[in-house]
Amino acid sequence: xQTVTQSQPExxxxxxxxxxxxxxxxxxxxxxxxxxxxxxxxRQMILVIRQEAYKQQNATENRFSVNFQKAAKSFxxxxxxxxxxxxxxxxxxxxxxxTNKLIFGTGTLLAVQP
Amino acid sequence: DTGVSQDPRHKITKRGQNxxxxxxxxxxxxxxxxxxxxxxxxxxxxxxxxxxxxLEKSRLLSDRFSAERPKGSFSTLExxxxxxxxxxxxxxxxxxxxxxxxDTQYFGPGTRLTVL
Numbered sequence: 414x415q416t417v418t419q420s421q422p423e424x425x426x427x428x429x430x431x432x433x434x435x436x437x438x439x440x441x442x443x444x445x446x447x448x449x450x451x452x453x454x455x456r457q458m459i460l461v462i463r464q465e466a467y468k469q470q471n472a473t474e475n476r477f478s479v480n481f482q483k484a485a486k487s488f489x490x491x492x493x494x495x496x497x498x499x500x501x502x503x504x505x506x507x508x509x510x511x512t513n514k515l516i517f518g519t520g521t522l523l524a525v526q527p
Numbered sequence: 528d529t530g531v532s533q534d535p536r537h538k539i540t541k542r543g544q545n546x547x548x549x550x551x552x553x554x555x556x557x558x559x560x561x562x563x564x565x566x567x568x569x570x571x572x573x574x575x576x577x578x579x580x581x582l583e584k585s586r587l588l589s590d591r592f593s594a595e596r597p598k599g600s601f602s603t604l605e606x607x608x609x610x611x612x613x614x615x616x617x618x619x620x621x622x623x624x625x626x627x628x629x630d631t632q633y634f635g636p637g638t639r640l641t642v643l
C-alpha cells in the first residue's frame with residue numbers, strides 16, 4: 414500500500430522569500446515516482462516537479478527544487494523567490510505499480526504575502 | 528496539444544438522479560484515470576483505463592458508479608441514484624504510454640458535482 418503524508422495544512426511566505434513544504438511517503442513499490450502538483454483557486458491541477466525514485470540527484474525546475482531523501486522516505490519542495498502567483502494548494506503524490514495511479518497527500522495551502 | 532477537457536464543468540442535481548460526466552484526453556494518451564476530490568482533501572483514485580480496457584477500480588467506486596472508454600478515446604463516468612455524499616470534484620487525468628511514456632499525468636479542469 415502507498416501513503417503520502419503532508420503535515421503542514423497551511424504555510425505562509427513573504428514575497429521573494431523561500432519556503433519549504435514537507436512530505437513523507439510510504440510505498441511497497443520498488444519503482445516509483447514522486448510529484449508535487451499545484452492547484453490554484455481555479456482548481457486545475459498543474460504539475461510542478463517530479464522525481465524518479467531511482468535517481469539520486471534532486472530534481473529542479475526554475476525556482477522549484479526538491480530534497481529527496483529516499484531512506485527517510487521524505488520529499489520536500491523548496492520554492493525560492495516566492496511570487497504572488499505561487500499561492501495555491503500544493504499536493505505531494507506518489508505513483509507506481511502496473512497502473513501508475515497517483516496517491517495524494519492532503520495538501521498544504523500556501524499563502525504568499527506581498 | 529489542447530489539454531485534457533472535461534464536460535460539464537459544473538453539475539447540480541437532485542438526490543436520486545443520474546448524472547454523466549465526460550473526459551476528452553490529450554491525443555494519443557493511452558492511460559486515463561478518474562479521481563474524486565472532496566473539499567479540503569487530496570484527489571482519490573477511482574478507476575483506470577488503458578486504451579478501452581478498464582484495468583483497475585477502487586473500492587470507492589460503488590455499484591452506482593460506472594465508467595467507460597469506448598474505442599480508447601473519450602471516457603464517461605456515470606453515477607446512478609446520486610446521493611449527497613457524491614458531491615465532489617471529479618477529475619480526469621491522462622498519460623501517454625509506450626514510446627511517449629512520461630509517467631506523468633495531466634489533469635483536466637474537473638467537473639464539480641453538487642447533489643441537493
